[in-house]
Amino acid sequence: xxxxxxxNYGPFDILDILQFLKINYDDIPTNKEEVCDIKDLFSSxxxxxxxxxxxxxxxxxxxxxxxxxxxKDSLKNELPKSCIPLIVGNVLVSTSIITSKFYPESIHDxxxxxxxxxxxxxxxxxxxxxxxxxxxxxxLIGSNCxxxxxxxxxxxxxxxxxxxxxxxxxxxxxxxxxNVKILDNCNIGKHGFGFFSDKDKNLRYPHIGIVQIxxxxxxxxxxxxxxxSMSNTVIGKNTFLDNQIHxxxxxxxxxxxxxxxxxxxxxxxxxxxxxxxxxxxxxSGHLKIGxxxxxxxxxxxxxxxxxxxxxxxxxxxxxxxxxRENK
Amino acid sequence: xxxxxxxNYGPFDILDILQFLKINYDDIPTNKEEVCDIKDLFSSxxxxxxxxxxxxxxxxxxxxxxxxxxxKDSLKNELPKSCIPLIVGNVLVSTSIITSKFYPESIHDxxxxxxxxxxxxxxxxxxxxxxxxxxxxxxLIGSNCxxxxxxxxxxxxxxxxxxxxxxxxxxxxxxxxxNVKILDNCNIGKHGFGFFSDKDKNLRYPHIGIVQIxxxxxxxxxxxxxxxSMSNTVIGKNTFLDNQIHxxxxxxxxxxxxxxxxxxxxxxxxxxxxxxxxxxxxxSGHLKIGxxxxxxxxxxxxxxxxxxxxxxxxxxxxxxxxxRENK
Amino acid sequence: xxxxxxxNYGPFDILDILQFLKINYDDIPTNKEEVCDIKDLFSSxxxxxxxxxxxxxxxxxxxxxxxxxxxKDSLKNELPKSCIPLIVGNVLVSTSIITSKFYPESIHDxxxxxxxxxxxxxxxxxxxxxxxxxxxxxxLIGSNCxxxxxxxxxxxxxxxxxxxxxxxxxxxxxxxxxNVKILDNCNIGKHGFGFFSDKDKNLRYPHIGIVQIxxxxxxxxxxxxxxxSMSNTVIGKNTFLDNQIHxxxxxxxxxxxxxxxxxxxxxxxxxxxxxxxxxxxxxSGHLKIGxxxxxxxxxxxxxxxxxxxxxxxxxxxxxxxxxRENK
Numbered sequence: 001x002x003x004x005x006x007x008n009y010g011p012f013d014i015l016d017i018l019q020f021l022k023i024n025y026d027d028i029p030t031n032k033e034e035v036c037d038i039k040d041l042f043s044s045x046x047x048x049x050x051x052x053x054x055x056x057x058x059x060x061x062x063x064x065x066x067x068x069x070x071x072k073d074s075l076k077n078e079l080p081k082s083c084i085p086l087i088v089g090n091v092l093v094s095t096s097i098i099t100s101k102f103y104p105e106s107i108h109d110x111x112x113x114x115x116x117x118x119x120x121x122x123x124x125x126x127x128x129x130x131x132x133x134x135x136x137x138x139x140l141i142g143s144n145c146x147x148x149x150x151x152x153x154x155x156x157x158x159x160x161x162x163x164x165x166x167x168x169x170x171x172x173x174x175x176x177x178x179n180v181k182i183l184d185n186c187n188i189g190k191h192g193f194g195f196f197s198d199k200d201k202n203l204r205y206p207h208i209g210i211v212q213i214x215x216x217x218x219x220x221x222x223x224x225x226x227x228x229s230m231s232n233t234v235i236g237k238n239t240f241l242d243n244q245i246h247x248x249x250x251x252x253x254x255x256x257x258x259x260x261x262x263x264x265x266x267x268x269x270x271x272x273x274x275x276x277x278x279x280x281x282x283x284s285g286h287l288k289i290g291x292x293x294x295x296x297x298x299x300x301x302x303x304x305x306x307x308x309x310x311x312x313x314x315x316x317x318x319x320x321x322x323x324r325e326n327k
Numbered sequence: 328x329x330x331x332x333x334x335n336y337g338p339f340d341i342l343d344i345l346q347f348l349k350i351n352y353d354d355i356p357t358n359k360e361e362v363c364d365i366k367d368l369f370s371s372x373x374x375x376x377x378x379x380x381x382x383x384x385x386x387x388x389x390x391x392x393x394x395x396x397x398x399k400d401s402l403k404n405e406l407p408k409s410c411i412p413l414i415v416g417n418v419l420v421s422t423s424i425i426t427s428k429f430y431p432e433s434i435h436d437x438x439x440x441x442x443x444x445x446x447x448x449x450x451x452x453x454x455x456x457x458x459x460x461x462x463x464x465x466x467l468i469g470s471n472c473x474x475x476x477x478x479x480x481x482x483x484x485x486x487x488x489x490x491x492x493x494x495x496x497x498x499x500x501x502x503x504x505x506n507v508k509i510l511d512n513c514n515i516g517k518h519g520f521g522f523f524s525d526k527d528k529n530l531r532y533p534h535i536g537i538v539q540i541x542x543x544x545x546x547x548x549x550x551x552x553x554x555x556s557m558s559n560t561v562i563g564k565n566t567f568l569d570n571q572i573h574x575x576x577x578x579x580x581x582x583x584x585x586x587x588x589x590x591x592x593x594x595x596x597x598x599x600x601x602x603x604x605x606x607x608x609x610x611s612g613h614l615k616i617g618x619x620x621x622x623x624x625x626x627x628x629x630x631x632x633x634x635x636x637x638x639x640x641x642x643x644x645x646x647x648x649x650x651r652e653n654k
Numbered sequence: 655x656x657x658x659x660x661x662n663y664g665p666f667d668i669l670d671i672l673q674f675l676k677i678n679y680d681d682i683p684t685n686k687e688e689v690c691d692i693k694d695l696f697s698s699x700x701x702x703x704x705x706x707x708x709x710x711x712x713x714x715x716x717x718x719x720x721x722x723x724x725x726k727d728s729l730k731n732e733l734p735k736s737c738i739p740l741i742v743g744n745v746l747v748s749t750s751i752i753t754s755k756f757y758p759e760s761i762h763d764x765x766x767x768x769x770x771x772x773x774x775x776x777x778x779x780x781x782x783x784x785x786x787x788x789x790x791x792x793x794l795i796g797s798n799c800x801x802x803x804x805x806x807x808x809x810x811x812x813x814x815x816x817x818x819x820x821x822x823x824x825x826x827x828x829x830x831x832x833n834v835k836i837l838d839n840c841n842i843g844k845h846g847f848g849f850f851s852d853k854d855k856n857l858r859y860p861h862i863g864i865v866q867i868x869x870x871x872x873x874x875x876x877x878x879x880x881x882x883s884m885s886n887t888v889i890g891k892n893t894f895l896d897n898q899i900h901x902x903x904x905x906x907x908x909x910x911x912x913x914x915x916x917x918x919x920x921x922x923x924x925x926x927x928x929x930x931x932x933x934x935x936x937x938s939g940h941l942k943i944g945x946x947x948x949x950x951x952x953x954x955x956x957x958x959x960x961x962x963x964x965x966x967x968x969x970x971x972x973x974x975x976x977x978r979e980n981k
Contacts, residue, residue: 109837111784111802111821130438131461132477134785134803148438149461149479150495150786152803152821167438167479167497168512168804170821170838179528183436184497184514185549185822187838187875193896197912200892201833201870216528221514221551222839224875224897224915238527242520243551244573244591246898246915246933258524261551261573262591262609264898264916264933266951279573279591280609280627282916282934282952297593298609298627298641300934300952314641314952314968315980326642457765458788459804475765476788476806477822494765494806494824495839506855510763511824511841512876543855548841548878565854569847570878571900571918585851588878588900589918589936606900606918607936607954624920625936625954625968641968653969 004138004156005173006103006208011036014068017049020101021070021094023086033067038099040230041066049098052079053091070094093196096205106206109191112136112154112172118147130167148184157189160215173227177215177237185222188213192226192249192267207249209233220245220261236273248285260297272307294319331465331483332500333430333535338363341395344376347428348397348421350413360394365426367557368393376425379406380418397421420523423532433533436518439463439481439499445474457494475511484516487542500554504542504564512549515540519553519576519594534576536560547572547588563600575612587624599634608643621646658792658810659827660760660862665690668722671703674755675724675748677740687721692753694884695720703752706733707745724748747850750859760860763845766790766808766826772801784821802838811843814869827881831869831891839876842867846880846903846921861903863887874899874915890927902939914951926961935970948973 011034036047041057044050044066051070052061058078061069069083076085088094100107115134118124123135128146136155141147145159148167153159159176166184173189182188191207209228213219213235220243227233228250235247239257246264247253253265254273263277266285275289278297283289290307300314312319313326338361363374368384371377371393378397379388385405388396396410403412415421427434442461445451450462455473463482468474472486475494480486487504493511500516509515518534536555540546540562547570554560555577562574566584573591574580580592581600590604593612602616605624610616617634627641639646640653665688690701695711698704698720705724706715712732715723723737730739742748754761769788772778777789782800790809795801799813802821807813813830820838827843836842845861863882867873867889874897881887882904889901893911900918901907907919908927917931920939929943932951937943944961954968966973967980 108818108835109820110782110800110818113782113784115785115803117785128437128440130440131442131444132459132786132804146437149442150459150477150804150822164435164437166436168477168495168822168839181435183517185495185512185839187897190837190875193874193894193914195872195894197894197910198892199910202872202892202894204872218522218529218531220520221517222549222876222898226897238529240520240522240524240529242573242575243514243553244549244571244898246896248896248915256524256526260520260593261575262589262916266914266933279593279611280607280934284933284951297611297629302951455764455767457767458769458771459786473764476769477786477804491762491764493763495804495822508762510844512822512839545849545856545858547847548844549876565852565856567847567849567851567856569900569902570841570880571876571898583851583853587847587920588902589916606920606938607934624938624956 005210006106008037008102009104010034010102011047012101014049017068017098017101018086020097021086021088023088035068038095038102039066041069046082049086050083051091051095053095070098090196092205093203096196096203099206099208103206103208106208107191107204109172112152114155115152136172142178154189166221174211174213176213177217179216180213181218182213183219183221183223183243186219186225188219188223188225189227190224192229194229194249194267205229209250211235214239214255217241223247242279254291296322332537333433335364335429336431337361337429338374339428344395344425344428345413347424348413348415350415362395365422365429366393368396373409376413377410378418378422380422397425417523419532420530423523423530426533426535430533430535433535434518434531436499439479441482442479463499469505481516493548501538501540503540504544506543507540508545509540510546510548510550510570513546513551515546515550515552516554517551519556521556521576521594532556536577538562541566541582544568550574569606581618623649659864660757662691662756663758664688664756665701666755671722671752671755672740674751675740675742677742689722692749692756693720695723700736703740704737705745705749707749724752744850746859747857750850750857753860753862757860757862760862761845761858763826766806768809769806790826796832808843820875828865828867830867831871833870834867835872836867837873837875837877837897840873840878842873842877842879843881844878846883848883848903848921859883863904865889868893868909871895877901896933908945950976 041060041064049068050066061078114137118133130149132150134152138156141159142161145163147165151169154172160178163180165182169186171188189211196203207229209232211233214237216238218240222244225247226249234252236255242261244262248267250268253271256274259277260279262280265283269287271289272291274292277295281299283301288304292308294310296312299316301316310319313322368387368391376395377393388405441464445460457476459477461479465483468486469488472490474492478496481499485502489506492509496513498515516538523530534556536559538560541564543565545567549571552574553576561579563582569588571589575594577595580598583601586604587606589607592610596614598616599618601619604622608626610628615631619635621637623639626643628643637646640649693702695714695718703722704720715732768791772787784803786804788806792810795813796815799817801819805823808826814832816833819836823840825842843865850857861883863886865887868891870892872894876898879901880903888906890909896915898916902921904922907925910928913931914933916934919937923941925943926945928946931949935953937955942958946962948964950966953970955970964973967976
């Protein structure tokens with residue numbers, strides 16, 4: 001993923017990485033290679049380190065081009081010979097630690113201190129703007145856009161043409177298409193609610209994904225759309241979100257979605273196209289919701305849903321069945 | 328409805344309107360009348376155009392005084408002779424198009440660029456105010472009011488006496504009574520979540536209604552109260568709303584309501600007086616909830632409720648029955 | 655409770671208090687004592703007035719050291735001889751009235767007009783801060799902290815070391831520990847949703863409690879955490895809250911909690927340690943949730959839960975039972 005938002009502090013010497021992982025590196029052939037990046041099994045090149053934590057990825061693991069792989073003893077034999085396994089106690093924690101080393105700025109989301117008032121930027125004539133609008137460095141804004149009062153657009157954010165952004169919104173780590181409307185009080189692009197819980201002090205993991213909002217979308221007031229951890233959070237073309245909606249990290253919503261107020265979609269769920277979701281419905285994490293699905297307001301979806309499903313209730317089931325059972 | 332918020336760009340020549348609707352106007356007696364406004368069947372005068380999309384309004388349609396009516400072939404005979412039917416494919420879409428022609432500023436809700444800092448307005452001595460408070464043109468504020476930091480009150484908003492408005496709130500297209508308290512981070516008066524879905528690019532419809540908040544109300548932090556489309560959104564006298572509540576367009580809540588945190592009320596529902604709604608409950612659109620109704624927290628109401636009902640569950644049913652069935 | 659946030663306007667002459675309560679004080683031995691404070695039965699000293707409204711507190715009432723007690727006729731004999739009962743029609747309303755007399759600033763939460771821009775405060779070098787950050791009088795901020803744009807920290811708030819506070823947040827009446835992260839658009843420390851409903855004009859009751867956020871917590875975007883009425887609202891050490899969460903007044907959450915997006919916890923509920931709550935779940939008021947409890951997303955908890963419970967559904971029940979019954 002090409003990503004203008006998080007600076008890669010690599011390359012690192014593999015010896016540094018081993019030391020960081022507290023691995024006894026006597027057993028490992030040290031060719032002193034430089035490691036350029038951390039990527040998933042599929043996208044890695046021989047200059048990268050990757051990670052492999054579950055058997056269900058063994059077919060991709062077989063073919064990875066990475067030179068190093070953070071993994072566990074029971075999985076190491078799935079890797080090709082060109083890939084040196086680094087055996088750790090907890091693959092995801094170690095991956096998180098190394099990702100933080102490459103992308104230290106992807107963890108903490110402190111406010112952007114590169115911002116300047118838009119009236120002192122090159123956009124002062126191009127954009128119609130309110131009072132106290134702040135733009136970070138390298139922000140790009142297309143033609144015919146408006147930005148309301150007190151809104152903050154942090155560094156590297158890209159806004160397309162004909163976009164309208166409301167007041168009191170904060171946008172970071174986000175790519176916005178054309179004809180997009182973002183209303184007031186939105187928070188788009190912060191890190192997700194992802195961490196390893198640990199007695200006394202949880203360990204936050206880095207979020208190097210971004211938010212992508214495609215053409216013709218509308219995002220209602222008070223939305224929180226978190227950026228992805230390893231992949232992106234995506235709002236499909238012409239999808240409309242009502243007020244007070246929460247979209248967690250890595251969620252992908254297809255085109256032409258209609259999502260009513262106060263809906264919440266938990267991390268990593270994939271929503272098809274032409275999906276309608278009624279107010280206050282919730283969708284659990286890591287689900288796959290098909291195309292043309294209709295979810296009644298207030299429902300709680302805890303299982304994958306095939307194309308064209310119409311569901312209601314908690315747990316959500318076929319709407320006719322639900323209404324029959326709940327006369 | 329007399330409405331200071333949206334400028335009527337009429338009158339328009341009926342020929343222009345016909346052209347806009349792409350109607351072949353050879354069949355229509357063109358008396359070149361000017362059309363002054365678009366109104367509902369009941370409120371129209373002979374200077375207006377109206378619309379008629381469903382048989383259930385036929386009795387009002389019979390008596391409309393409008394000179395023109397956007398309607399469909401199957402309904403045209405219900406209209407009086409004085410009213411010329413304009414036959415279209417989709418009555419509501421065409422109505423939306425013509426409403427947008429009269430009230431183009433009711434669609435997009437761009438930020439108010441007429442605002443000035445309150446310290447430069449005539450209210451600088453009358454109102455107790457925080458930092459960075461912005462007032463639009465023609466805002467009126469009563470005596471003994473306070474307005475917190477970073478709050479934006481857009482053009483034409485009326486605030487009564489003894490009101491307290493918090494920080495970071497945005498208020499537009501709203502009439503506020505006396506002794507009203509609006510807390511922080513509220514968004515009041517934006518357009519509702521109303522549009523005609525259309526592949527590739529949804530068509531937003533205009534919202535020419537307003538929000539009316541009556542005397543002695545309290546609106547909690549993070550509320551979103553959308554203005555009406557054709558009618559108003561109304562919060563009755565002495566009704567208290569807790570935090571993070573969403574009130575959709577055209578909703579009307581009676582007096583003395585008590586509505587707990589994170590409740591959502593969908594579009595056009597009418598809530599009686601003395602109604603209590605527990606936290607996170609949801610009410611579907613277009614319902615009629617009677618007086619003195621009690622809705623338990625977390626319930627989902629999908630049917631009308633008569634006066635004095637006490638309900639719980641999803642779908643909400645009699646609370647005793649629900650608790651008996653769910654021991 | 656030592657409380658730097660609300661000024662005690664006492665002492666008051668007991669005759670004033672009686673007059674305020676509209677009590678016929680001929681029957682009462684007037685020793686013209688000064689009353690210094692209003693406290694609960696347990697914490698009162700002989701310089702204080704207390705209140706006693708329910709039989710279940712009779713054992714503490716027996717031993718109260720207060721010189722006066724607002725109570726009702728049926729309870730007065732439970733008080734020790736040293737405590738003079740003041741008989742009223744509604745104990746809680748009268749208590750509210752007298753508390754308001756001692757702490758008039760605890761009712762209305764008007765914006766803090768003591769604030770100055772941080773760049774003009776003594777913290778301008780110590781803290782890394784954004785644009786338009788406002789600090790009230792007596793705010794204290796530890797070392798190595800960051801505060802985002804447009805954030806308001808009201809008077810007397812204490813922030814520990816290594817804290818990161820986002821943009822557009824408002825914090826008042828709050829004590830914040832070390833290593834705490836508060837994200838954007840939060841509202842922390844306002845009064846709770848507490849009032850006596852009254853036809854025409856509800857009577858707000860004072861909230862003299864505060865919010866305490868302990869070390870290592872994270873508070874997600876758009877949180878509302880209300881301060882306590884008589885006790886405090888507490889977020890335990892290392893507890894993480896996701897986005898759009900509502901925590902009502904007097905709630906206490908133990909350490910190491912993990913609370914997902916859009917959860918709501920109603921007033922005065924006590925949550926144990928190591929508790930996990932899934933997205934959109936709701937917890938009714940005045941409940942006791944044990945340690946190590948897991949509550950599935952979307953659940954509605956309406957009863958106390960013992961340690962180690964795993965629940966789901968509305969009303970929430972054992973998760974295995976729920977899933978079996980809802981196949």
